[in-house]
Amino acid sequence: MPGLRAPSDYSEEPPRHPSLKINAKEPFNAEPPRSALILSYITPVDMFYKRNHGPIPIIDDIESYRVSINGLVENPIQLSMDDIRKLPKYNVTATLQCAGNRRTAMSKTRTVKGVGWDVAALGNATWGGAKLSDVLELVGICELTSVSSLGGKHVEFTSVDRCKEENGGPYKASIPLGRATNPDADVLLAYEMNGEVINRDHGYPLRVVVPGIIGARSVKWLDSISIIAEECQGFFMQRDYKMFPPSVNWENINWATRRPQMDFPVQCAICSLEDMSVVKQGKISICGYAVSGGGRGIERVDVSVDGGKTWMEAYKYQKSGVPYVPEDTSSDKWAWVLFKVEADILPNAEIIAKAVDTAANVQPENVDVIWNLRGILNTSWHRVHVRDASQVAHSNL
Amino acid sequence: MPGLRAPSDYSEEPPRHPSLKINAKEPFNAEPPRSALILSYITPVDMFYKRNHGPIPIIDDIESYRVSINGLVENPIQLSMDDIRKLPKYNVTATLQCAGNRRTAMSKTRTVKGVGWDVAALGNATWGGAKLSDVLELVGICELTSVSSLGGKHVEFTSVDRCKEENGGPYKASIPLGRATNPDADVLLAYEMNGEVINRDHGYPLRVVVPGIIGARSVKWLDSISIIAEECQGFFMQRDYKMFPPSVNWENINWATRRPQMDFPVQCAICSLEDMSVVKQGKISICGYAVSGGGRGIERVDVSVDGGKTWMEAYKYQKSGVPYVPEDTSSDKWAWVLFKVEADILPNAEIIAKAVDTAANVQPENVDVIWNLRGILNTSWHRVHVRDASQVAHSNL
Numbered sequence: 001m002p003g004l005r006a007p008s009d010y011s012e013e014p015p016r017h018p019s020l021k022i023n024a025k026e027p028f029n030a031e032p033p034r035s036a037l038i039l040s041y042i043t044p045v046d047m048f049y050k051r052n053h054g055p056i057p058i059i060d061d062i063e064s065y066r067v068s069i070n071g072l073v074e075n076p077i078q079l080s081m082d083d084i085r086k087l088p089k090y091n092v093t094a095t096l097q098c099a100g101n102r103r104t105a106m107s108k109t110r111t112v113k114g115v116g117w118d119v120a121a122l123g124n125a126t127w128g129g130a131k132l133s134d135v136l137e138l139v140g141i142c143e144l145t146s147v148s149s150l151g152g153k154h155v156e157f158t159s160v161d162r163c164k165e166e167n168g169g170p171y172k173a174s175i176p177l178g179r180a181t182n183p184d185a186d187v188l189l190a191y192e193m194n195g196e197v198i199n200r201d202h203g204y205p206l207r208v209v210v211p212g213i214i215g216a217r218s219v220k221w222l223d224s225i226s227i228i229a230e231e232c233q234g235f236f237m238q239r240d241y242k243m244f245p246p247s248v249n250w251e252n253i254n255w256a257t258r259r260p261q262m263d264f265p266v267q268c269a270i271c272s273l274e275d276m277s278v279v280k281q282g283k284i285s286i287c288g289y290a291v292s293g294g295g296r297g298i299e300r301v302d303v304s305v306d307g308g309k310t311w312m313e314a315y316k317y318q319k320s321g322v323p324y325v326p327e328d329t330s331s332d333k334w335a336w337v338l339f340k341v342e343a344d345i346l347p348n349a350e351i352i353a354k355a356v357d358t359a360a361n362v363q364p365e366n367v368d369v370i371w372n373l374r375g376i377l378n379t380s381w382h383r384v385h386v387r388d389a390s391q392v393a394h395s396n397l
Numbered sequence: 398m399p400g401l402r403a404p405s406d407y408s409e410e411p412p413r414h415p416s417l418k419i420n421a422k423e424p425f426n427a428e429p430p431r432s433a434l435i436l437s438y439i440t441p442v443d444m445f446y447k448r449n450h451g452p453i454p455i456i457d458d459i460e461s462y463r464v465s466i467n468g469l470v471e472n473p474i475q476l477s478m479d480d481i482r483k484l485p486k487y488n489v490t491a492t493l494q495c496a497g498n499r500r501t502a503m504s505k506t507r508t509v510k511g512v513g514w515d516v517a518a519l520g521n522a523t524w525g526g527a528k529l530s531d532v533l534e535l536v537g538i539c540e541l542t543s544v545s546s547l548g549g550k551h552v553e554f555t556s557v558d559r560c561k562e563e564n565g566g567p568y569k570a571s572i573p574l575g576r577a578t579n580p581d582a583d584v585l586l587a588y589e590m591n592g593e594v595i596n597r598d599h600g601y602p603l604r605v606v607v608p609g610i611i612g613a614r615s616v617k618w619l620d621s622i623s624i625i626a627e628e629c630q631g632f633f634m635q636r637d638y639k640m641f642p643p644s645v646n647w648e649n650i651n652w653a654t655r656r657p658q659m660d661f662p663v664q665c666a667i668c669s670l671e672d673m674s675v676v677k678q679g680k681i682s683i684c685g686y687a688v689s690g691g692g693r694g695i696e697r698v699d700v701s702v703d704g705g706k707t708w709m710e711a712y713k714y715q716k717s718g719v720p721y722v723p724e725d726t727s728s729d730k731w732a733w734v735l736f737k738v739e740a741d742i743l744p745n746a747e748i749i750a751k752a753v754d755t756a757a758n759v760q761p762e763n764v765d766v767i768w769n770l771r772g773i774l775n776t777s778w779h780r781v782h783v784r785d786a787s788q789v790a791h792s793n794l
Contacts, residue, residue, distance in 0.1 A: 144581065146726075153726075176724075184541065243757050245699060247708060259723060263693070263756035293756050294691065296660065302642060311644060326656060327573075329544075354766075359660035359690050360640050360774045361758040362767060369751075370759060377757045 007054050007162040014056055014200045017046040024115045027052040027163070028201075031120035034271040038287050038338055041318055042093070043123035045193055048202065051098050051121065053171050053236075054163035056200050057221045065205055067189070071226035072152035073139040081205055084189060087130035092186045094211035094334035095291050096218055097122035099241050099261060102269065102378035109368050112375030113250075119269035119382065122291070124336050127209045128192030132225075133183045141227065146178035152227035155180040156234075157208045157219035165235040173217045174232035175210055175262070186211050186334065189222065211334035212295045213262040214376075216241050231260060246371040253373065261376065264293035266363055268301055268339070268355035269382040280389040283344050288382070290316070291336040292357035297326030300356040301339040307350040308365075308381075314339035314353070326358050347388030354381045404451050404559040411453055411597045414443040421512045424449040424560070425598075428517035431668040435684050435735055438715055439490070440520035442590055445599065448495050448518065450568050450633075451560035453597050454618045462602055464586070468623035469549035470536040478602055481586060484527035489583045491608035491731035492688050493615055494519035496638050496658060499666065499775035506764050509772030510647075516666035516779065519688070521733050524606045525589030529622075530580045538624065543575035549624035552577040553631075554605045554616035562632040570614045571629035572607055572659070583608050583731060586619065608731035609692045610659040611773075613638050628657060643768040650770065658773065661690035663760055665698055665736070665752035666779040677786040680741050685779070687713070688733035689754035694723030697753040698736040704747035705762075705778075711736035711750075723755050744785030751778045 010026045020030040031037075032047040039047075059065055062081055070076040100114050101121035132155070133143055141148050156174040163171050179185045188209045191198055198204050203220030210217050216236055231237060242258040268290035273279070286305075290298045301314040316324040316337045324337050339353075354363045364370050367380040407423045417427040428434075429444040436444075456462055459478055467473040497511050498518035529552070530540055538545050553571040560568050576582045585606045588595055595601050600617030607614050613633055628634060639655040665687035670676070683702075687695045698711040713721040713734045721734050736750075751760045761767050764777040 243696065243753070245697060245708065245710060247710075259696070259755070261757065265756050265758040294693070296691070299640065299656070300642060311642065313642060313644075329550075356640070358656070359662050359758075360658065360767075360776075361662040361756075362761050364759050365762055365766065369762065370757075379757075 007164050007168050010055050012058060016050065016201070020050070021118070023117060027054050028056070029115045031117060034118065034120055034274060037120045038271040038289060041124065041320065041338060042194060043125055045125070045196070045199060045202065048123035048125060049098065049121045050201050051215060053165060054161045057160045058200070059160065059205055059221065062205055067206060067222050068224040069135065069139050070224060071156070071228050072148060072150035073141070073227050074150070075139060077139055079135070081191065084130050084135070084191065084206065087134050089128060090131055090186070090188060091126050091128045092188055092209070092211060092334065093124065093126045093332040094186070094209060095122055095124040095336040096209070096215040097264065097267070097291065099214040099216055099264070099376040101267070103375035106367055106371060106375045106378040109371050112373060114375050119271065122336070125193050126195065127188050127190040128195065129188040129190035129209070131183055132187040132189060132208070133181050135189060135225070136181055141181060143181055143183060144178070145181045146176065148177060148227060150227070151229050153177050154228050154231045156226040156228050156232045157222060158224045158226065159219050160221040160223045165240070170223060171219060171236065172232055172234040173219055173237055174228065175213070175217055177227070179210070212293050214241060214264050217262065240374065241376060243377060244372045244374070246368065249373055264377060265379050266290070266292040266296070266355050266357040266361045267379045268353050268363065270351060270353045270384050273351065273384045273386060275384055277384070277386045278389050279345050279386045281345060281347060283342055285340060285342055286351060286353070287338065287340045288353055289336045289338055290355035292361070295333045297331065297333070297358040298324070298337040298355055299326055299358050299360070302354050303341045303343065304352040305343045305345055305349050308352050312341050312343060314341040345386065349386050351384045351386060352381050404561050404565050407452050409452070409455060413447065413598070417447070418515070420514060424451050425453070426512045428514060431515065431517055431671060434517045435668040435686060438521065438717065438735060439591060440522055442522070442593070442596060442599065445520035445522060446495065446518045447598050448612060450562060451558045454557045455597070456557065456602055456618065459602055464603060464619050465621040466532065466536050467621060468553070468625050469545060469547035470538070470624050471547070472536060474536055476532070478588065481527050481532070481588065481603065484531050486525060487528055487583070487585060488523050488525045489585055489606070489608060489731065490521065490523045490729040491583070491606060492519055492521040492733040493606070493612040494661065494664070494688065496611040496613055496661070496773040498664070500772035503764055503768060503772045503775040506768050509770055511772050516668065519733070522590050523592065524585050524587040525592065526585040526587035526606070528580055529584040529586060529605070530578050532586060532622070533578055538578060540578055540580060541575070542578045543573065545574060545624060547624070548626050550574050551625050551628045553623040553625050553629045554619060555621045555623065556616050557618040557620045562637070567620060568616060568633065569629055569631040570616055570634055571625065572610070572614055574624070576607070609690050611638060611661050614659065637771065638773060640774060641769045641771070643765065646770055661774060662776050663687070663689040663693070663752050663754040663758045664776045665750050665760065667748060667750045667781050670748065670781045670783060672781055674781070674783045675786050676742050676783045678742060678744060680739055682737060682739055683748060683750070684735065684737045685750055686733045686735055687752035689758070692730045694728065694730070694755040695721070695734040695752055696723055696755050696757070699751050700738045700740065701749040702740045702742055702746050705749055709738050709740060711738040742783065746783050748781045748783060749778050
C-alpha cells in the first residue's frame with residue numbers, strides 16, 4: 001500500500017515551523033504560541049496545530065493513489081484523485097479543534113492522561129474539496145439518508161497511517177450516515193487547505209473534514225470509506241474521545257457505557273496573554289477566539305479583568321474589520337470568531353473570558369465539574385493571571 | 398375574522414384542571430405541580446403548561462376557517478382544514494419549553510420581569526399534523542431552501558389572538574426559512590395533540606410546533622404564514638425573548654443588539670421534591686426531566702445529595718422501562734428524558750441535579766452568571782433543600 005510506514009519509523013517526518021511548541025515529538029504533536037494563533041482569521045498552514053498518532057505517511061505516486069468506497073454498497077468503487085477533482089469543488093471555512101485542547105489546565109486539578117495542550121490545539125482554515133454527499137451518490141446512496149438500502153448507518157474513514165493504539169493498524173473513525181449524506185453538513189474530502197495543495201502534515205493527498213465536531217473524526221491520508229451498520233469499532237471511537245463524569249477513574253472505567261464524542265460545547269480562550277504575563281498597569285488589548293460545535297454561532301464573549309466581579313462584552317469578528325453577526329448568511333457557520341476588548345488592568349489581575357453560543361449554552365465556571373480522566377473538552381472559563389510589571393521590577397532589585 | 402376577541406375579554410376562557418398552579422390569571426398562565434409533571438413520559442393535555450398573551454380565541458366555524466400563505470410567494474393561497482388534513486400526516490413527539498421556565502428562581506438573585514414560573518413550564522406531547530415543508534411546497538418553495546426565489550429568508554406565523562403587547566394586534570413570530578423547509582426539522586402545523594383534536598388552550602384548530610427551540614415560536618391559533626425577507630418585527634421577537642448579559646438593565650437596554658432567541662441550552666429539574674419538602678432520613682427516589690435544544694440528546698444526568706460534593710449518575714428513560722440511548726434511532730430526538738435515582742438522604746440535605754447534552758454542554762453552577770433582566774433560560778443547576786422530618790416533628794412539640 002502506498003505510504004505504508006512502520007508505526008515507529010519517524011525518519012521521514014516533514015519540516016515544521018520552529019515556533020511551534022512541541023507537546024510530543026513521536027508521534028508529532030504541536031501547537032502554535034497563543035499570540036501567533038490569533039494573528040489572522042485564517043490560520044496559516046504552518047501555524048495550524050499538528051495532531052498525530054503515528055508517523056506521517058508518504059504518498060508519492062499520486063497516479064496510483066485510490067480511495068476505495070466499500071462496505072454496505074451494491075457496487076464498491078475506487079476513486080483516483082482525478083475522479084475526486086472532477087466532482088463539484090466546495091470551499092468551506094471551518095475550525096478544527098482537538099478534543100484535548102486545554103488539557104494541560106485540566107490536569108492541574110487532577111492529573112489526566114493524554115498529550116498536554118495549552119489553548120492552541122485548534123485552527124481555522126479554508127478547506128477545498130468534494131462533498132462527501134456527492135461522493136456517496138456515486139455508490140447509490142442518496143442525499144439525506146440516515147439508513148441506506150443495505151442497512152448502512154455509519155460511514156467509516158480509514159487512514160493510510162499506522163499507529164500503536166491500533167496495534168500497527170490504521171487510524172479510523174466514523175460519523176453517522178445522516179450527517180455524511182447531508183450536503184448542508186459540508187463534510188468534505190479535502191485536497192486543498194487555504195488554497196494550496198494540502199501538505200503531508202495535514203493529510204496529503206486527501207483528508208476528511210467534518211465541520212462542527214471534534215477533530216478526531218476528520219481522518220487524514222484517506223485510504224477508504226466504508227458504509228457500515230454500526231459505528232466504527234476502532235480504538236479512537238471506542239476507547240478514547242468519550243466524555244466521562246469526574247467520578248470515573250482508570251479502575252472503574254467502563255468504555256461501553258458512553259458514546260463516541262462528536263459535537264463539542266461552547267469554548268473560548270484568551271490568546272494575547274500568557275499565564276503570568278507581566279503587564280504594566282494601564283490599558284491593554286485582550287484578544288482570543290470563541291467557537292461552538294454543531295454550527296452554532298457565538299452570541300457573546302464576556303471578559304473580566306477583576307476575577308469575575310464585573311464583565312465587559314468583547315467585539316467579535318471573522319473577516320477583519322467586519323463585526324460578526326451570528327447566524328447571518330455572511331458569517332462562516334463552521335468557523336471560530338475572534339474577539340477583542342480594551343481594558344484597564346490593575347496589578348495582579350485575574351483576566352477571564354467566557355462565551356455564550358446561539359443556543360445560550362455557557363462555559364462552566366470551574367474545571368472540576370467537567371474533569372474527566374482523558375482530559376477532553378476543557379471548556380471552563382479561561383483564566384489568565386498577570387503580574388504587575390512594577391512589582392516584578394521591584395523584586396528584581 | 399373568526400375568533401377575534403378584544404384583548405381584555407376573558408369571559409369565555411375554556412375550563413382548566415383545578416390542580417394547575419396559576420401564575421397569572423388574565424392572560425391565563427399556569428403550570429402543573431412538579432410531581433404531576435413526571436407521572437408520565439407523555440404529558441396529558443390538561444397537565445400541559447398554559448402560556449398565553451391574551452384571551453383564548455374561539456374558532457367555531459371550522460368550515461370557513463382558512464390559513465393564508467402569503468408574502469414573498471408567486472401565488473398566495475388559502476388552505477382549509479380539509480386541505481391541511483389531506484397532506485401526509487406526521488406524529489412528532491416533542492417537548493415545548495417556555496423560555497421563562499424556572500424564572501421564579503432567577504428572580505431570587507435579582508428581580509426579573511415576567512410571569513413567575515417554577516420548573517414545570519414545559520411539557521412533552523405527541524403532535525399530529527402536516528409538515529410545514531410540505532405546505533411550503535404548495536406555494537413553490539422547495540425543500541432545503543434558505544433563501545427563496547423572491548428573496549424570502551424567514552417564515553412568519555401570525556395568530557388569530559389579540560394581545561396587549563401588540564397593541565391589540567395578533568401574536569406573531571418567525572423562524573428561518575432553512576428550518577421551515579427542512580423536513581428533518583419536523584416543523585409541524587399540528588391539529589392533534591396526544592392523538593386527540595387539539596383543544597382551544599393549545600391552539601385549536603391549528604398551531605405551529607417547532608421542535609428544539611423555545612416555545613414562543615410555536616404560534617397557536619394559526620391565521621397566516623408569511624414568507625418575509627427579514628425576521629418578524631413583532632414584539633415577542635424584537636422586544637422580548639432575547640438573551641442579555643447580567644450587566645444589562647432597564648435603563649441601558651438596547652434591544653437591537655441581540656438576536657431573537659431560538660435554540661435553547663441544556664436543562665434539567667428535579668420534580669419529585671418541592672423546595673423544603675420534609676423527608677425522612679433514608680432512601681428516597683429523586684426524579685425529574687432533562688432536555689436540550691436543537692435536537693441534541695442527553696448524555697448524562699448527575700444528582701448530588703450532599704450539595705455537590707459527590708455525584709451519582711441517574712437512570713434515564715423515555716418510554717417506560719426502556720433505558721434511553723442518546724442519538725439512537727429508537728429515541729425521540731426532540732423529546733425530554735426522564736431520570737430517576739435512589740439515594741440515602743441525610744438531614745437538611747441540598748439535592749442537586751445537572752445534565753450534560755450530547756455536545757458536552759453543561760448547565761451553569763450558579764444562576765448569577767446567566768441572570769438576565771427578562772429572566773429567560775434559567776438553566777442553572779437545580780437545587781432542592783429538604784428538611785429532616787424528625788427535626789420538623791421535634792419543632793412541632
